[in-house]
Each structure stands twice: as C-alpha cells, then as structure tokens.
Amino acid sequence: MIIELLLPPLLAGLAIALVCGPMGAFVVWRRMAFFGDTLAHGSLLGAAFGLAVGMALYPAVILCCVMLALILTALQRQQFIANDTLLGIVAHTTLALGIVALSLLPQVKVDLFGFLFGDLLAVGLAEAGLLWLGASLILLVLVLNWRQLLSITVNEELAKVEGVPTHLTRTLLMVLLALLIASALRTVGVLLITSLLVIPPAAARRFSPTPEHMAILASIIGMVAVVGGLAMSWFLDTPVGPSIVLAAAGAFLTSLILPARA
C-alpha cells in the first residue's frame, strides 16, 4: 500500500539523483551553477509554451531547454558582456516570461508551486519508467564521452591540441545538462534542481581522489538524499522537493565533519 504509493516517486527521484551525480560534478568543476539555474528557469518558459500550443509537457520543456542551452553556448563566445551578467539577464527574463505567459493562459489552471518546487508524489509508474530511460541515455552518452568531457574541463587548449573537438564537446555537455534539467522539472522543480546538481558533488569532494570517484559518490549521496527526503516528507508531511534538498544539505554538513580522505 505504502509501497505502491511511494514506489513511482522513489524510482523517479533515484533516476534524477543518479544522473545528477556526474552531471553535477561537471557543474561544480566548470563553475556552471548559474548556467544550470538559467536553464531551470527556462524550463518554466517551456512548460508555459507547451500549455499555450497544446503540446505535451516533456517535449515542450525539453525543446525549450535544449534551445536555450544552444543559444547560451553560442552567446558565451561573445565578449560584449560578462557571462554571469548575460546569464542573470536571461535567467530572470525567462522566469518572468514563463510566469507571465502562464498567467495569461485563460482556461488553464496551473500549479505554479508544483513547477517551482516539484511534485514528486504525483509521478506515476509510467513516468518513472520514462525518467529511467532518459537517465540511462544521458549516462550512456556521458560514459562514452567521458575522457573528452573531462579533458576540456581540465584544460581546453591542451584538449584542443590533443585533437578533442572542444566546441562540440562543450555543446554536448550543455545539451545533456538541458535534458537533465528538463526531465527533473516535475520532480524537484525549477528552484531546487540546481541544488541537487551542486550539493551532492560538493559533499563528495573531500572523499574523492579521482573525478570518477567523485561522480559516483555524488550519485550515491544524491540517491540517499532522495530516500531521506521522501521519508521526511512521509513522516513529517513536509513538501517533498524541499525535503530532498534539506536531506542533501544535511549530507553536505555531515561531510564537513567527517575526516577528509583525499
């Protein structure tokens, strides 16, 4: 009974947390937290767009996020304004645009809170399966391109001289991040996805001698946070998304107390 109710949300959360480990590690290593935030805000615009044109939620959000990622990647090559300024402009404009667009849709009653903070308990078994499919796909692409992705993160010029297609690899990383953020919209929501990307790798850093170790440990910490957050939500009747983030933050604080191993 409890299992039937909690199993789909649990599976969905675990799928997101699993991918958030390695993807979040790249976000931390490349200082892309703000970039992730911007994409998350853009996903709300995607949701509004989908509702306006009568498109299914996931395709609309994914389309919008990936397009935003490609545009941002292209814009970041310009020298006119600093990157964080650019991201600040785009992030808040898309967020505002998304909210205004949702409010203008007359007959649609939208659960804005659900988009901002996630609605994991509403996830069904079919959707959880879909998330696992997406998660496996992202993980597969990550593993196949791991050396190139890591190489451009360590030093882009060296990677380029050694024959890595740097621009293509960077774009691939952005698109994967956009896909992940779009799929996570329903589970942890716009405002909390970045924390699920950043907190588990940060907690894993002090115990990791290699990048791979850090990515895997971050996945495990994220999955523990999902279980912990769901449990907290079940027993204390707290909202699920914020509970998961609090569980992750708890893991991070614990990591500061434990003796470092790397």
Added chain:
Amino acid sequence: MNTARPLIELRQVSVRYGDVTALSQVDMALRPRQITTLVGPNGAGKSTLARVVLGIVSPSEGTVSKEPSLRIGYMPQRIKLDDSLPLTVDRFLWLGQPSNKAARKAVLKRVGVRHLRKRSVHQLSGGEWQRVLLARALLRSPDVLVLDEPAQGVDVSGQDALYGLLKEVRDEIGCAILLISHDLHFVMAATDEVICLQQHICCSGTPDVVQRNPAYLALFPPQTQGNLALYQHHHDHHHHPEGDACAMEDTHDN
C-alpha cells in the same frame, strides 16, 4: 644548418584581433631535431605564434602547412585547475592519451618523477608540474613539441635540468622543439635557432649570430640583461627533483 624537410612551415603569417596586429608576416619552419626559441618583450606575439603552430589560432593572412598526421605535444605555461576537481597525476596523463599504465609509468620515469604517479595534482610544486606536463606531451610521441615558458616558476638548477632533459628528449625521439622563453640566459645555451619577435621577426639565426644583431641588441640592451649574462658552462651532472645529483653521460654537444 638543418636542411631536413620542415614538419611545419609558416609563410607570411599575420594575426589581427580587430585593429590590433599581434603578428605580422612571419615566416618560420620547424624541422626535425631542431630546437627553435622565440624571444621578445611582453606582448611581442610569442604566445600567438605558438598558438598558430598549435592550431588554436588561425592566421588572418598567410599559410600554415603541416606534414599530414603530424602529432603535436604541447606543454602550456601553467594549468589553473579548480580545487573542486580531484585528479591524480596518473589520471591527468590518461586524459591526454588513452594509454596503458606501463606507458604512463615509463614516461614519468623518463622525466624523473616516477614517484609522483599517484599524487594529487593539487599538491605538485611548480617544477613537478612542469615535469608532469612534459610527460603528458611526451606520451603522445610528438613530432613537434611546443613549450610555453617551460622554466617559469622553477629555480635555476631546475631550469638547467629541464633544458638538459629537453635536449635528451630531442635526441631520443627526434622531434622538433619550439620554445618560448624570457630567459636569455638559458636560451642561448640550449638552442639551435633563435627567433627574435616583435610582432614581426626582427632577426633570427643561431644564438651567436642573433646576439650580435643590432635589432636584438635594441630589444635586449646588454645592460638590461644584468647578471643574466650569457654563460655556456658544461654540465657534469643533473638534478632529480628529489635533489640527488646523477652523472650525465652526454653533456652539451654544441
């Protein structure tokens, strides 16, 4: 004079960023077994020229011809690595070339830092970083090795050892070497050809010829060289980074 067919040849290469001319009509050829050094004041375009050779910057004018399937090894000045990224020396080498462990061990031994293989790169000293970067470049068995200020942040005996090592590497694998250096002191002792750059090539040739060239003397007046006067001593030993001195079979052969 080295007459071998050039591995890379630049003809009338110019690079402009907007209105700023970084390089103007540079001709240069890198040949097997030749050590070429770029000298010049700050902002003279040394790094830009190296980047053209590396293929990171494309020239605004002129042509770069390379031998097909040329392998280039690059040793950047320094690597700024975010502290959040844990990385061992072994993993760092693997990134450059998917290689087997034995090859990585061998190349670290070659540059004299075998003991660093499992060390975190965040704990390396300046001199150790240089050796590791050189190891990563060598792991590719390069035809051309490009080094940007390889001796920066390394003390005098470390620089000496590094240049000695470069010569040995050149003799072993027969690669062409392009060096960027501020260090007139060592440049002269370790180089076959010096190119004195100030956007354009002021003068070039063997170290003795260049040193007497008025264009060179205008850029580097003897009094500004201070106590970095040219010296060409003979080494009878070199130092491992750990500090122990070893006999060296082959000293300077020029």
